Amino acid sequence: MKKYLLSFALACMSLTSFAQADYEKIMSEKIAKIETCKTPEDFQALGNDFQRIGSKESTQWLPQYYAAFSQIQKGRIMMRNGNMQALDGVAAEAEKYLGMAQNLAGADNAEIHLLQKMAYSLRMMVNPQQRFMTDGARAAEELNKAEKLDPYNPRVALIKAEDVYFTPEQYGGSKTKGVEMFKDALAKFNAFKPKTVLDPNWGKAEAEYFLSLPAEKTK
Template sequence: MKHLIIITVLFVTGILSAQSSYDKGMEKAFELWKNNQWDEAEQLFERIAAAEPNAWLPNYYIAQMNSLKSWEEKDADKLKAQLEKAQNFLNDAMAIEKYNADLLVMQAQVLTNWVAFDGMTYGMKYSAKISDLYEKAFAMAPENPMVVLARAEWNMGSAKYFGQDTKPFCKDVEKAIELFANFKPETAFYPNWGQKHAESVLKSCND
């Protein structure tokens, strides 16, 4: 379960001719993140979120960063703190943006972190909910490659866990790769991750 979801960090390129403080802050946060300055990037996202109460994206990225960090965290207390922080900021994002497939995917990923941390405790509690979140996200945005990829990986992981064939879901990974080819995020800061990982997953399908 731990390696079910691997996320490629979004790096925003291009400088807008007339930047707002929000634009400048977001670009700086992504630059810090790209340079592996996770703490500084997360703190900047937090400042942007506080200054821009109607912007869901800073909250989304704080949730994503804490979700990502939890995969490699061995200290249970730190991991729980990270996932609780992720959930709190995700709740804030969802309060701003009520119908958003990217947020549903992020919610599924945070819950998957809990399952990966303690499958005995959280597997029964969250597995059905995770599947439901992916189905809702797919119904909302069937052409979003991140939705298609994350849903496919969850289904593959579930099939593997129950000793079932994962091959039927490889076609969904192929579909995600096709969608990535023409995918254009709504803005420069919108989620745009997973293309290279999708190609890696497909390669493992064909091995």
């Protein structure tokens, strides 16, 4: 009987290990696709993939995190293309997945708060003058939470640099100061090591891009 129970326990452990390896393989493949997505449709499809993974791996927060991240990246492309009126719906989708991720990961997760900041920023861009004091204030609050929880997080530094770089000078922005902040972000990226191969590790290429721009484009 003891031999049977031992064999059964070993079989269960093997199945668990196999399932975990399969999950990590699928997630790694999908995360790698983030760098190849170029259009809102690309990110929508990728977000759907992460959402399907999350529905199967109901105890894992990262699939829901990446589903939200895909929606936010979709929204940022739409914003650059001038499609502002659709951003509320995109932000709402991102916030739905972030709520699921936070329920699993807990409230003290800097990466989730940072994406919540980015979702509020998308909402603000629908009408910046009207929404600066509401969605803009919420975005700043989420960014502050993320920074307090993880002051050395390079993605926090990256988004702070973006905010300064793209904000008009009359409202306190500065491309010159933004470039210096991108340098700080890149230094943090160079020192950063994610906890696991699946944990958030995006953003370094963006910091490098801004630092590669000719000086006349950053003035």
